[in-house]
Amino acid sequence: MIRIMKYGEVSNDEIFDRAMPTVNVTDKVAEIIRSVRERGDEALLEYTEKYDGAKLESVLVTPEEMEEALTQITPEFMAILEKAAANIRKFHSRQVRNSFIINDEPGVVMGQKVIPVDRAGIYVPGGTAPLSSTVLMDVIPAKIAGVKEVVLTTPPGKDGKINAAILAAAKVAGADRIVKAGGAQAIAALAYGTESVPKTDKIVGPGNAFVAEAKRQVYGVVSIDMIAGPSEILVAADGKSNPAYLAADLLSQAEHDKVASAVLVTDSMELAEKVRDELEKQIPQLDRAEIARISIDNNGKIIVADDLRTVIDIANEIAPEHLELCVDNPFDWLDSIRHAGSVFLGRNCPEALGDYLAGPNHTLPTQGTAKFSSPLSVDDFVKKTQYTYFTRDALAAVAEDVAAFARMEGLTGHARSAVIRTMESEA
Amino acid sequence: MIRIMKYGEVSNDEIFDRAMPTVNVTDKVAEIIRSVRERGDEALLEYTEKYDGAKLESVLVTPEEMEEALTQITPEFMAILEKAAANIRKFHSRQVRNSFIINDEPGVVMGQKVIPVDRAGIYVPGGTAPLSSTVLMDVIPAKIAGVKEVVLTTPPGKDGKINAAILAAAKVAGADRIVKAGGAQAIAALAYGTESVPKTDKIVGPGNAFVAEAKRQVYGVVSIDMIAGPSEILVAADGKSNPAYLAADLLSQAEHDKVASAVLVTDSMELAEKVRDELEKQIPQLDRAEIARISIDNNGKIIVADDLRTVIDIANEIAPEHLELCVDNPFDWLDSIRHAGSVFLGRNCPEALGDYLAGPNHTLPTQGTAKFSSPLSVDDFVKKTQYTYFTRDALAAVAEDVAAFARMEGLTGHARSAVIRTMESEA
Structure with missing residues (x-):
């Protein structure tokens, strides 16, 4: 039965502490990542046989498999998927950001460009509940961000197949490649690439303790959304x-x-x-x-x-x-x-x-x-780059200030690079 | 002498590989974090004596110390700091994002709110070069984001003092509290809080191998900008x-x-x-x-x-x-x-x-x-929250679709919660 507590009459720990499941899979995950990094698809196939009980020839879903899956989906469910996708698109389209430019001083142009990552990896858990909703929620923001290649990975069943509802959602959302792999091995493939799986720049999506630990270990090599x-x-x-x-x-x-x-x-x-x-x-x-x-x-x-x-x-x-x-x-x-x-x-x-x-x-x-932290959004699939342009006159107007600041920090090489262009004759 | 290579005539590794300095300080950093978490200011003071050679009574910079530092700064340098700060403010103000609302269907209101984090921690390295520019670059975006309390931490010199240029920049940028601590111990204090240092939600700023490893270890407890x-x-x-x-x-x-x-x-x-x-x-x-x-x-x-x-x-x-x-x-x-x-x-x-x-x-x-990844920006100091509002009629129009989707995923409790409000008599 659920416990009722009166705030102020129990300790704050009882109110605010969360059960934090701790499963130590650090070493096992490190070993899996190492194997996939070294042996690529071969290791991926081995782990899929070991952990998912599926003996595969290829880690990729074929067009024929996709076609077959779509025949198993009722028109009614397909319509619900399309409706959900339309709503998700409408909401996430509002998250798209513009680049900006600042040009209000003579000879000075500065700005920020918003650029999608080249490739994104989406992890979708397997298990008893086929989370086709997660496919829509994670793939659509990536496509709206403008990501050219969205790679979805999810563990196959023992029959080597991906649940038809997952594949239908991947189709509706616009995933570009679907990989049959789960767990730490799937995250390793997305982080380092294999023969069949391209290296991605950002990995998102929920998963079990192995997936969470793998995301933690590849953080820095790629970007991740969060440790769920x-x-x-x-x-x-x-x-x-x-x-x-x-x-x-x-x-x-x-x-x-x-x-x-x-x-x-x-x-x-x-x-x-x-x-x-x-x-x-x-x-x-x-x-x-x-x-x-x-x-x-x-x-x-x-x-x-x-x-x-x-x-x-x-x-x-x-x-x-x-x-x-x-x-x-x-x-x-x-x-x-x-x-x-x-x-x-x-x-x-x-x-x-x-x-x-x-x-x-x-x-x-x-x-x-x-x-x-924030809900997953279009922001997760873009990054920003700044740019700065000065004319020679604009540089000349500030070069001495830059040099003075640099000298204050003891960085005379910086100071020199600021003044050299305006000290000497023009290039 | 620098090496000249002809692209295509040397291996790609020679072109693209970076020297990646690897210093293993994992265990040492874990020990420092544990100490600061357990013993707070006491541990912070001990580490500052051990690593920075400064015996302090308090880890906080006092108003008197700030005043004294400002007397050491020339008006010329103060003017440069102000000018740099104005330029940084102008650029970063353009990064401020609006919340949005979507309300184009009867009885449906959805949106995204942009909310600053409650507290931000800024790390500024010590050492030979006093990086007052980093103070401006890291504190100003936090203040523009609307962060109420910005805590800056930087190691003191052997005399127990913070460089005057750092303090002047902190003043110009608007830091709310300045802590005399460096290394992993400073990061631990920002992540977990001590008697004098409030727990922050986001830690940013460059640092040495200890700082980088400490940021990696507290990642998840707080948000960090990046491992530099x-x-x-x-x-x-x-x-x-x-x-x-x-x-x-x-x-x-x-x-x-x-x-x-x-x-x-x-x-x-x-x-x-x-x-x-x-x-x-x-x-x-x-x-x-x-x-x-x-x-x-x-x-x-x-x-x-x-x-x-x-x-x-x-x-x-x-x-x-x-x-x-x-x-x-x-x-x-x-x-x-x-x-x-x-x-x-x-x-x-x-x-x-x-x-x-x-x-x-x-x-x-x-x-x-x-x-x-992106340059540090106002985005680093905010997070987003979504909200959704449906009237009873709006819910009734979609409840069956939600329930059908949930059943497809095997989650009948979800289905039930979607339809219960429109199945039964009104509350």
Whole structure:
């Protein structure tokens, strides 16, 4: 059963500490990365046989496999994929940034150019749930950013095939190459390249402990989005909320994973108790009841605070991946919400809406990293370059200042390079 | 003497490989971080005595120390600091992003808010060169981003004092708190907080191997800008360039550090040889001749290619921190430059101009990471939050699609939370 705590009556650690799953796979992952770096496709195929039980001839999905997969998708589901993709495109298109130029002094031109990375790698987990929504959420921003080649990698089933819904989503989103590999070996291939997998510049997407550790180890060789922890929801709700709705929302997170966390923060003890009872009623009705039960009992919390202001303060301190704000006028509080990955406002906005269809991204900062990290966006697939142009006269006007500054720092070579062009005769 | 290589006649490794200094300080840094985390200021003071030779009573710079430092700065240098700060502010103000809102369907409001991090930590190296320019470059973007508290940390001298020029720059830039600490211990304090140093959310700034390793180890607990490698310049120049200017520019980089790298890529063997001779002539004239000599001999390269197009291709593959493009019409080539931290266009734009005064940032991606990383900017000090609002009718219109998508992924709890609000009677 979920635990109810009164804020101020338990220690702050009990309110704010997160279960941080620690699996030490550092050495194993280092070994996998080394092998893939040294032996390329050969190592990739070996690991796929070992970990996924699939004996493959090639690590790449063929056009024929894609065609076959598409025949297995109903027109109805295809339409939902297209609708979700259209919403995701609409939202993410607004993230596209312009380059800028500054040219308000004679002979001085400066600016910043926004340039997509050459290649992006998208990791999509395998396992029991085929996350075709993650395919859309991670590939579409890369394509909107203008990335020429988007490489998607996901582990195959024992039959050597990729789930048809994943392939259909990859088609809709516009992935350019699909690799049948999972775990640390897939991340290694994206970071260093193999015969079949091109080296990419940015690797994004959620994954298990092996994937997270591999991303940590290749960080610097390539860019990564984040090290994702277990999924989280924080529902902030007033006493007028419907307990059945809130319980359903908490369980939508809890069913993900035994280590997922679902937290309700409210100003009403009455609601707290009703939601607790609703959870007990609803858990047995879930297909994934066993997972949800463990998640709720181990990581679930109901925190009761004195007023809504304190509820919001607690939410900011926790900085959850998903934040639902179930109150009458949610926009009244929007300016107070500082730290959360994705915010769902009002009584009619369950997180599931954002997981699939609304348009904002569902790859989000976990473990309190929303204090400094952002949802996956077009920004993840671009980088900026500055440029500066001065005419000889413009340089002459500032060269002595530059040289004086450089000398102050003891860097006379810098000083010399600033003045040499205007000291001597013109080139 | 610098080495001249003909592109195509030597191996690609000789052209593209970088000297990657590897100092293994992992365990030492882990120990320092652990100590500061456990013992706070006490540990910080101990390490400062041990590594910087300064016995301090407090780790914070007092208002009296700031006042005293300002009396040591000439009005002329203060004016240069102010001028540089104004240029940096002007450039970085253009990086400020607006939040956006999408509201083109009935009952649906979505958007993205841009929010500054609560606190930022800026590391400024100590040592022989007091990098007051780095203070301006790293503090100003944080303040423009709207960060409420910017904490600057830099190691004191043996006398327990911070260089006056550093303090003056901190004043001009608007740093809110100045900490006398360097190395891994300073990074640990910024990541975890001590009695005197508040925990920050983002740590930026260059440093030695200890600082780089400490940033790597606290990555995830806080955000970091990048793991900086040795400084680099690549000068791309045509045969009409003035060899004396180019040699001065190469040396402005080489004087930084024995591991700094200075590379000239040109389509003219004649220029290559002249620059080589100029380097030999100019090195002895430098105050830091010994450092420059080692840098040029060990890491310097002159690469001669057949034409300018190939010169640009080589520059993109190397993706240098600083790129000078010394040709007649540099804007003709701007679209071809894809990977570089900061680009200096034309014959009158030495890198030193950008190091101090022009306005673009000088904290830049090194070691080829310009392929996926950006100059330090206002973006480093903000994060984004998404929000979504649906009315009950808007939810009802899509709930079945959301549920169908969720069921396809095997997540029936998600499906239930999408439909429960519109299935049952209104709350």
